[in-house]
Amino acid sequence: MTKPDSNVSRVYAALRRMAADFELKPDERINESALSLQLGASRTPLREALNRLVAEGFLTFRSGRGFYCRSLSPALVMELYEARVAVESETARLAALKASDASLDALLAHVEAGAAEYAASGDAARLLEMDEAFHLEIAALSGNSELRRMVENLNDRVRFIRLMFMKRMIGSGTPQLARLAAHRTIAAAIASRDGEAAAQVMRGHIERRREDAAEAVRIAYSQLYVPDEETS
Amino acid sequence: MTKPDSNVSRVYAALRRMAADFELKPDERINESALSLQLGASRTPLREALNRLVAEGFLTFRSGRGFYCRSLSPALVMELYEARVAVESETARLAALKASDASLDALLAHVEAGAAEYAASGDAARLLEMDEAFHLEIAALSGNSELRRMVENLNDRVRFIRLMFMKRMIGSGTPQLARLAAHRTIAAAIASRDGEAAAQVMRGHIERRREDAAEAVRIAYSQLYVPDEETS
DNA sequence: GCATATCAATCTGTATACAGCTTGACGGAG
DNA sequence: CTCCGTCAAGCTGTATACAGATTGATATGC
Numbered sequence: 001m002t003k004p005d006s007n008v009s010r011v012y013a014a015l016r017r018m019a020a021d022f023e024l025k026p027d028e029r030i031n032e033s034a035l036s037l038q039l040g041a042s043r044t045p046l047r048e049a050l051n052r053l054v055a056e057g058f059l060t061f062r063s064g065r066g067f068y069c070r071s072l073s074p075a076l077v078m079e080l081y082e083a084r085v086a087v088e089s090e091t092a093r094l095a096a097l098k099a100s101d102a103s104l105d106a107l108l109a110h111v112e113a114g115a116a117e118y119a120a121s122g123d124a125a126r127l128l129e130m131d132e133a134f135h136l137e138i139a140a141l142s143g144n145s146e147l148r149r150m151v152e153n154l155n156d157r158v159r160f161i162r163l164m165f166m167k168r169m170i171g172s173g174t175p176q177l178a179r180l181a182a183h184r185t186i187a188a189a190i191a192s193r194d195g196e197a198a199a200q201v202m203r204g205h206i207e208r209r210r211e212d213a214a215e216a217v218r219i220a221y222s223q224l225y226v227p228d229e230e231t232s
Numbered sequence: 233m234t235k236p237d238s239n240v241s242r243v244y245a246a247l248r249r250m251a252a253d254f255e256l257k258p259d260e261r262i263n264e265s266a267l268s269l270q271l272g273a274s275r276t277p278l279r280e281a282l283n284r285l286v287a288e289g290f291l292t293f294r295s296g297r298g299f300y301c302r303s304l305s306p307a308l309v310m311e312l313y314e315a316r317v318a319v320e321s322e323t324a325r326l327a328a329l330k331a332s333d334a335s336l337d338a339l340l341a342h343v344e345a346g347a348a349e350y351a352a353s354g355d356a357a358r359l360l361e362m363d364e365a366f367h368l369e370i371a372a373l374s375g376n377s378e379l380r381r382m383v384e385n386l387n388d389r390v391r392f393i394r395l396m397f398m399k400r401m402i403g404s405g406t407p408q409l410a411r412l413a414a415h416r417t418i419a420a421a422i423a424s425r426d427g428e429a430a431a432q433v434m435r436g437h438i439e440r441r442r443e444d445a446a447e448a449v450r451i452a453y454s455q456l457y458v459p460d461e462e463t464s
Numbered sequence: 465g466c467a468t469a470t471c472a473a474t475c476t477g478t479a480t481a482c483a484g485c486t487t488g489a490c491g492g493a494g
Numbered sequence: 495c496t497c498c499g500t501c502a503a504g505c506t507g508t509a510t511a512c513a514g515a516t517t518g519a520t521a522t523g524c
Binding site: 009044047048049051052053054055056057063079080082083085086087089090091094144145146147149150 | 241276279280281283284285286287288289295311312314315317318319321322323326376377378379381382
């Protein structure tokens with residue numbers, strides 16, 4: 001979305017990643033002078049980037065007191081998952097109704113191509129990346145750039161939670177078969193042009209993950225404040 | 233959302249209204265120096281506000297060339313309506329499932345309280361205001377502040393189109409009975425706690441309006457570039 | 465010992481200055 | 495007449511300076 005171009009977009013990209021990964025701890029105040037030094041830019045472009053991130057929900061802003069990292073509560077994450085249900089069940093429906101045959105074949109092919117790795121991989125970050133790619137591909141197939149933007153934003157905002165939760169699941173030896181099966185089911189429903197079924201399956205898939213949100217936040221917190229322990 | 237406080241939020245509010253009303257014409261380049269003079273603030277807070285509006289989809293930004301007003305095309309408006317379907321059918325569902333009895337009674341009461349005015353009024357702006365209040369109340373009843381934010385944003389971005397279209401409908405003598413009936417049906421479905429029905433009715437309501445989007449954009453264009461003609 | 469008032473250090477909010485780029489115009493060549 | 499190169503005016507991108515607000519600490523009174 002943002003061009004890899006000049007200073008402000010570089011600062012924006014760096015900040016977005018930092019905010020997504022909670023390198024800035026929840027509710028922590030952001031010191032503009034220190035950050036501008038750290039990022040090698042002056043406060044003017046830094047504040048422009050910060051303002052964009054506020055509008056995108058990654059940061060909050062209190063007048064006269066500066067910028068803060070967003071908070072991280074179970075209730076908030078539940079809301080983000082509910083929003084994902086709303087947006088992604090619709091992208092699945094639209095993809096089923098509007099995508100080209102060729103792009104639907106490609107979707108099925110991508111799922112199968114990654115299936116082996118997905119089922120076997122013990123790398124949480126890699127699994128999450130593949131999972132997000134799947135959801136983003138469906139969003140792209142919906143042909144609606146606005147919905148696609150929403151999916152990207154919501155994915156970015158729950159990434160940290162999901163990553164921590166996936167590490168935990170991998171650590172406990174649970175294989176990712178259920179998730180893989182769900183992806184296959186979703187892709188099949190979309191490919192069969194059944195919009196309503198696609199929407200329902202996608203809804204169920206995300207709602208099932210939402211149930212874990214509360215515990216996932218707890219895990220995320222424990223990881224945030226004990227950063228030295230290796231988790232994978 | 234933004235405090236009525238200091239300079240930057242005042243500039244932000246003013247710009248948001250200007251962008252929503254297309255006082256800045258579609259794809260028009262924004263001259264920062266001129267705008268800063270007009271708004272009585274320097275370029276620094278102005279650019280901060282502009283960046284937030286970019287993130288919210290009201291403006292676009294091209295590196296090295298400055299800020300532009302968003303474009304206005306039938307395809308884009310269709311996308312916004314599709315997004316509204318996704319988000320608002322879910323707010324209706326959640327409102328039906330999670331809102332308190334008292335707040336649902338209030339929703340029904342508000343619809344009935346405004347029914348007479350809604351059916352008879354010839355003031356397009358007033359009608360639109362009531363319509364948006366209805367949708368926003370449901371979004372609030374969903375208990376999900378993220379979805380509520382999305383509804384607000386989408387409503388603001390299609391407001392101008394809807395206003396022009398409503399003026400045209402009023403001018404042609406079409407009463408707003410269908411819309412009023414739809415609101416009653418939606419409110420009843422939500423109040424009866426039937427989430428699926430509420431979602432379906434809301435979906436149908438917005439999708440029906442979406443059909444008019446292409447013509448609405450055409451009307452909006454004609455009004456944008458012939459601003460002197462009175463339309464109501 | 466506790467609460468409160470005062471103050472200094474720090475940080476935010478904004479204006480302004482300047483460098484580099486963009487763009488449109490003008491003039492000349494083909 | 496058209497196309498292209500050159501140039502100047504204007505605009506954007508960013509650094510920096512400074513004023514006003516905030517915050518935490520220290521000291522004082524009860």
